[in-house]
Amino acid sequence: MIDKKKLLTPKNILVTVVLLILALLPIFPTTGAYAIQLTCLTMLFIYWASAYNIIGGFAGHTSLGHACYVGIGAYVAVMLYLYGGISPWIGMFIAGIVAAVIAGIIGYVTFHMRGSYYTLSSVALLNCFRIAMAASKEIFGFKTGGAVGLKISWMGESVSGMQFVSKVPFYYIFLVFMILCVLLCWYIKNSKMGYYLAAITTNQDAASSLGVNIMQYKLMALCSSAFLMALGGAVYAFFLTSIDPLSMFNYDTSARIMLMTVVGGLGTLWGPVLGAALLVPLNEWMRASFGARLSGLSFVIYGIILMLVVMFLPKGLVSLKDKYEKRRYEKQQAKEVAVKEASVHE
Amino acid sequence: MSEQKEILRTEHLTIKFGGLVANNDVNIHLNEGEILGLIGTNGAGKTTLFNMLAGALKPTSGKIYYRGQDITGKPADKICKMGIGRTYQVVQPFTSLTVEENVMVGCLNRHRNIERARKRADEILEELGLGKHIHTKGANLGLPQLKRMEIARALATEPDIILLDEVMAGLNPTECEEAMELVLNLRKKGYTIIMIEHIMKAVMNVSDRIYVLNQGVVIAEGTPQEVSTNQEVIDSYLGGAKKKC
Numbered sequence: 144m145i146d147k148k149k150l151l152t153p154k155n156i157l158v159t160v161v162l163l164i165l166a167l168l169p170i171f172p173t174t175g176a177y178a179i180q181l182t183c184l185t186m187l188f189i190y191w192a193s194a195y196n197i198i199g200g201f202a203g204h205t206s207l208g209h210a211c212y213v214g215i216g217a218y219v220a221v222m223l224y225l226y227g228g229i230s231p232w233i234g235m236f237i238a239g240i241v242a243a244v245i246a247g248i249i250g251y252v253t254f255h256m257r258g259s260y261y262t263l264s265s266v267a268l269l270n271c272f273r274i275a276m277a278a279s280k281e282i283f284g285f286k287t288g289g290a291v292g293l294k295i296s297w298m299g300e301s302v303s304g305m306q307f308v309s310k311v312p313f314y315y316i317f318l319v320f321m322i323l324c325v326l327l328c329w330y331i332k333n334s335k336m337g338y339y340l341a342a343i344t345t346n347q348d349a350a351s352s353l354g355v356n357i358m359q360y361k362l363m364a365l366c367s368s369a370f371l372m373a374l375g376g377a378v379y380a381f382f383l384t385s386i387d388p389l390s391m392f393n394y395d396t397s398a399r400i401m402l403m404t405v406v407g408g409l410g411t412l413w414g415p416v417l418g419a420a421l422l423v424p425l426n427e428w429m430r431a432s433f434g435a436r437l438s439g440l441s442f443v444i445y446g447i448i449l450m451l452v453v454m455f456l457p458k459g460l461v462s463l464k465d466k467y468e469k470r471r472y473e474k475q476q477a478k479e480v481a482v483k484e485a486s487v488h489e
Numbered sequence: 490m491s492e493q494k495e496i497l498r499t500e501h502l503t504i505k506f507g508g509l510v511a512n513n514d515v516n517i518h519l520n521e522g523e524i525l526g527l528i529g530t531n532g533a534g535k536t537t538l539f540n541m542l543a544g545a546l547k548p549t550s551g552k553i554y555y556r557g558q559d560i561t562g563k564p565a566d567k568i569c570k571m572g573i574g575r576t577y578q579v580v581q582p583f584t585s586l587t588v589e590e591n592v593m594v595g596c597l598n599r600h601r602n603i604e605r606a607r608k609r610a611d612e613i614l615e616e617l618g619l620g621k622h623i624h625t626k627g628a629n630l631g632l633p634q635l636k637r638m639e640i641a642r643a644l645a646t647e648p649d650i651i652l653l654d655e656v657m658a659g660l661n662p663t664e665c666e667e668a669m670e671l672v673l674n675l676r677k678k679g680y681t682i683i684m685i686e687h688i689m690k691a692v693m694n695v696s697d698r699i700y701v702l703n704q705g706v707v708i709a710e711g712t713p714q715e716v717s718t719n720q721e722v723i724d725s726y727l728g729g730a731k732k733k734c
């Protein structure tokens with residue numbers, strides 16, 4: 144049975160309105176190319192931050208090189224398309240599987256050790272891939288373009304080749320990806336896997352004595368996260384129409400994805416959404432305002448934001464709501480007590 | 490009682506922490522449906538023995554057999570799946586989860602479905618008298634309730650054997666009585682129990698059989714009556730550590 148009152152919560156109304164606006168935005172005649180481009184990026188980063196949250200938040204393993212899987216996804220899908228004629232719609236799933244397997248190997252080795260080994264190795268992995276891709280001219284005999292990278296040459300409008308004159312089709316692809324990813328995260332969080340990961344992150348020993356296979360669930364989290372990152376990377380490559388090691392295996396992108404999740408609320412469903420929705424436009428604005436003149440400035444600002452959040456809102460922006468509700472509850476309690484006391488005095 | 494069937498046994502179980510031999514050639518056995526008491530001074534190696542039985546620690550040498558099968562060195566989650574549940578002496582709640590969710594994690598050992606696990610968790614919590622705490626966070630619970638939640642979580646995994654590590658420590662006499670009743674009830678329901686307990690009245694009243702551990706060595710075994718009149722036990726343990734419930 145569906146309870147109408149439960150469906151009509153402020154949150155659900157807000158989500159519906161935002162989705163409606165997003166769905167209709169490209170149709171408005173006033174919407175310019177820049178708005179489409181910016182919204183595309185924002186939705187893509189919401190997607191990536193949500194995917195990152197599965198391992199970084201749900202499973203509690205910070206990754207500082209998560210763009211590695213973006214790069215793997217991009218390269219595998221593009222090379223399959225260029226040399227095998229395989230549609231990116233299929234190629235991206237192969238790319239996802241490749242990323243998941245590589246992630247699984249790294250995870251299997253590092254999750255055996257307690258501590259931050261996964262985090263450290265995630266940075267190393269990213270750098271290895273970037274340097275290797277820049278240095279090598281070919282893999283298995285197929286050209287990678289080295290440091291220059293690869294270009295997807297224009298073959299005419301094609302759905303199966305994911306080639307479009309306009310960016311609007313990509314806009315809708317990113318919109319659907321984003322929605323599906325958030326839904327998947329919701330599903331994971333409310334499934335056996337979500338409960339197990341929550342248990343693992345709070346008390347690993349207690350979890351395993353209750354029958355939780357720690358390695359299995361951490362690997363499930365990491366592999367699904369890497370798979371999703373790579374899927375996004377594949378579409379991103381066709382969106383850009385060219386890829387190179389530096390922009391695909393990018394440390395800055397990795398750090399931003401992590402930061403968005405932390406700022407929004409690590410391990411929560413809406414945290415990564417909120418974080419990316421705020422920080423992507425902020426980043427674009429900073430780039431437009433300060434540009435190349437002060438390229439280091441964005442890092443300084445990131446640093447300040449991160450410090451402020453860690454100091455004042457360690458559970459991220461989504462915890463503002465809890466704080467507000469707690470305050471209201473306390474006020475109400477105080478009021479009730481005051482009323483009681485007043486009635487006693489009478 | 491009908492013929493006793495052995496469910497768990499250890500053979501020459503030994504574990505060393507550096508130079509310290511925490512368990513030295515421990516040979517115990519447990520019969521189905523039994524309440525087995527495990528006593529000994531602090532640091533005797535009781536918790537360490539539990540940790541090996543539950544797969545949290547690997548013994549240096551020796552074997553553990555469960556229903557005739559060698560389970561030595563198997564990981565904790567496998568042992569839990571096979572049917573051995575445990576509680577921790579130092580309570581280990583999932584602090585960020587509610588009491589209900591804590592127990593649900595245990596229930597998910599046998600159920601895939603979240604709603605079924607939640608229903609089962611609520612039933613167990615109701616039975617253990619924690620019904621009104623289901624929505625409290627693990628971090629905000631008092632010690633007596635935390636000890637009960639430990640038991641609830643272990644029961645939730647649907648074990649055959651349940652290892653209780655000092656579940657009465659820190660409880661007041663009334664809570665102690667309730668806990669004793671609870672243990673007896675568990676046996677009635679068919680669980681086999683090993684309990685580590687310092688409170689002598691409780692162990693003596695509840696146990697069918699008792700092992701006494703001293704500095705990692707089993708120094709006595711028998712009925713409560715036999716153990717409490719054993720001279721070595723009196724000298725090493727009962728003489729000094731007699732506690733009242």
Ligand SMILES: Nc1ncnc2c1ncn2[C@@H]1O[C@H](COP(=O)(O)OP(=O)(O)O)[C@@H](O)[C@H]1O
Pocket residue numbers: 506509511529530531532533534535536537538
């Ligand atoms: N993981 C460990 N590493 C090193 N020493 C340990 C470890 N666990 C227990 N010990 C030591 O083993 C001995 C037995 O401890 P324990 O089994 O907790 O005793 P009990 O439960 O009987 O009080 C103690 O001296 C304790 O310090």
Ligand SMILES: [Mg+2]
Pocket residue numbers: 535536537578
């Ligand atoms: Mg102990």
